[in-house]
Amino acid sequence: MGRLAIIGGGAAGLAAAVTAARELRLLGVPGDVAVYEADERVGRSILATGNGRCNFSNARIDAGAYRNAAFVEAALGALAADDGLQPGGESVGPGPEGALGAAGPDPVHAFFAGLGLVWREEGEGRLYPLANKATSVLDVLRAAAADFGVAEACGRRAVRLDVPDRPGGRFHLRFADGTVGHADAVVLATGGRTARELLPEGIGFAAARPVLGPLRTATDVVRHLNNLRVRCAVTLAGPDGAPKAREAGELLFRDYGVSGIAVFNLSRFAEPGDRLLVDLLPQVPEDGCAAFLHARRRRLAFGDRPLSREAFLRGMLLPAVARAVLEEAGLAPEAPLAKRDVAVLARALKAFPLEVRGIGDERQCQVRRGGADVAAFDPRTLEARAVPGLHVVGEALDVDAPCGGYNLHWAWASGMLAGRGAVARLTGLDTATQDERR
Ligand SMILES: Cc1cc2nc3c(=O)[nH]c(=O)nc-3n(C[C@H](O)[C@H](O)[C@H](O)COP(=O)(O)OP(=O)(O)OC[C@H]3O[C@@H](n4cnc5c(N)ncnc54)[C@H](O)[C@@H]3O)c2cc1C
Structure with a gap:
């Protein structure tokens, strides 16, 4: 039985947790998924987005708007190919009310529709939950995580990550409270602030600085x-x-x-x-x-x-x-x-x-520019090429984008890819076999 440790219970970490735990359930393979979050609760970063309304995605995602666009395009393309969907495809078909979104061909939108989220589109394709509250987005993620048996470990700030010293070995996690954990695969989803101190040597990291602000x-x-x-x-x-x-x-x-x-x-x-x-x-x-x-x-x-x-x-x-x-x-x-x-x-x-x-004011900045060098990762799984079993997602990677739901879209999409990739690593099943077994 494999164990997946997700470090960081923000947007990307929760998307990875739900995806991995659901995948294990669908495959009928035993396995543990745990989210280690430094804060006293998961998802606080999500609640702060969009002035508390959470502009969680965009109806017309364009990979070209992202930093490291070619890498993002490959990643979004891989996610869509897994689902047989279109990256950034039109998401919001006019429902009877004219503008309600419930499902669509974009894999991230399909993921949220599957969790029960209903949303609507505002100017420039910005998507907001219908209830107009970020809590709607967090609620569906946490409910799904609980349904699929994800363990939430809050107040656990990871301070060190030791990678396996031999093929088939385990990752060792050290926490600020002195405790230690072990895992067979790890998703690093800490955002841009603390990723560097946990990344193994040899993976390039561009110093992260706050942007998307005054x-x-x-x-x-x-x-x-x-x-x-x-x-x-x-x-x-x-x-x-x-x-x-x-x-x-x-x-x-x-x-x-x-x-x-x-x-x-x-x-x-x-x-x-x-x-x-x-x-x-x-x-x-x-x-x-x-x-x-x-x-x-x-x-x-x-x-x-x-x-x-x-x-x-x-x-x-x-x-x-x-x-x-x-x-x-x-x-x-x-x-x-x-x-x-x-x-x-x-x-x-x-x-x-x-x-x-x-x-102008760093506290108002929405993202950090910089992060782990994307060249060190496979865009299909976000697994480090040099460290099998280690996936890095969201803002911890050197990816950022303009306002409009793009940054959260990347967090969800990268979390989903890593969740699937980590399950492939734990089970030894490739994605095609996983599809057949589901
Ligand atoms: C005020 C504000 C408004 C925003 N509004 C929008 C918006 O409307 N739309 C949009 O697309 N984007 C928005 N963004 C950007 C968006 O929130 C981020 O791009 C996104 O949350 C990044 O996801 P992430 O999972 O990589 O990081 P985060 O969501 O930041 O999650 C990282 C998590 O890891 C935890 N953590 C960090 N270090 C450790 C550690 N060592 N051990 C354990 N846990 C750790 C953190 O506590 C946090 O919970 C906004 C950002 C801000 C600040």
């Missing part, structure tokens, strides 16, 4: 705009001016910098010294902006009444934003608008610059 910028401009929101497009440009990434959406000014989903997504690529170029008139094409502003000037500057620069921007921008734009353009607000000002203003409005200093 950015700190030079503060001379933004501190006057604190808490104001603008709808805009933002380009992240390197110190040489070359664009690195572009996002559209709402930007929230903070006294230390900028926030909002567009900024979170850009933070994955931002380095100190880069510049954010905020397009405050995203609906107006770059080459048409001067003409748009000239037409506005002619419309507003009627009669003998002089039109101040501030008045020219009134009704188009919030007053504090208008003042910041004029300051950036080097134009005194109360002075009359001259024809030559228009070109200067067009530039400031289409590319309002903010110098990036770093991540």
Whole structure:
């Protein structure tokens, strides 16, 4: 009888536990699955997602959006091939109510549908549980884990993992409380924070740093705009001016910098010294902006009444934003608008610059960039090529993605792959034989 130890009872760890325990049950093979969680309860990380609503996946997952996209594509493809499904396939067929999702061809969505979760789609394909609470997602996972006999061991922080010293040997786990455990296969699902200290030597690890959060910028401009929101497009440009990434959406000014989903997504690529170029008139094409502003000037500057620069921007921008734009353009607000000002203003409005200093508030960051080097793992099972029986999943791997349900989707998908892979390792049955025996 084999024993599978899953270190970390977050998103990926729970998906691995449910998948492995169910697989053992379906195969009729005896085996133990235990989840060791440092916290006093499993799944706390899931409850914090999506502002407590858990944007658990996306209806249109695109592997290309992930860091290490080729590896993710191979992994999602392998998961789908096991199920005869399509990775990232359309998940939400319109039900009688028009937008309820219950099952679909994406394997992760099929997994959750099988656990009883019902969800609905919001903007940009974001999927949320129908009850609009992250607890729905955790509840179905924990109930399934209990049904399939998964043992939850909470308050058990793993501090050391010793790999087998001979073929067929066992893994040894040491915990902070001084206890020791043994296992025939291990899924490392600790997230990005502590994975490095448990990984065996020889597996590359890129230092993990928090991303998908607000950015700190030079503060001379933004501190006057604190808490104001603008709808805009933002380009992240390197110190040489070359664009690195572009996002559209709402930007929230903070006294230390900028926030909002567009900024979170850009933070994955931002380095100190880069510049954010905020397009405050995203609906107006770059080459048409001067003409748009000239037409506005002619419309507003009627009669003998002089039109101040501030008045020219009134009704188009919030007053504090208008003042910041004029300051950036080097134009005194109360002075009359001259024809030559228009070109200067067009530039400031289409590319309002903010110098990036770093991540704004690490506590708000949703993922860590970095982790175990994917080249060391088989994308079909997430098993370390050099350490049979050791699987690494979720954020512990060097995979991250933009907002929109992508990061949790990876956590579930990688957990499912590792759960199956670990069962194959414990039972000695390959996936095709497992399919036949089920
Ligand atoms: C505020 C916030 C909101 C987010 N919202 C979304 C969202 O809406 N949609 C989305 O797709 N993604 C979201 N994310 C990202 C998403 O939560 C993560 O990508 C995902 O949880 C990663 O899964 P994981 O299993 O790898 O790690 P985690 O879910 O972080 O789980 C790791 C678990 O391992 C435990 N652990 C760590 N070290 C040890 C150890 N040594 N021994 C034992 N246990 C250990 C931890 O306590 C934790 O329970 C959000 C993240 C944050 C922080």
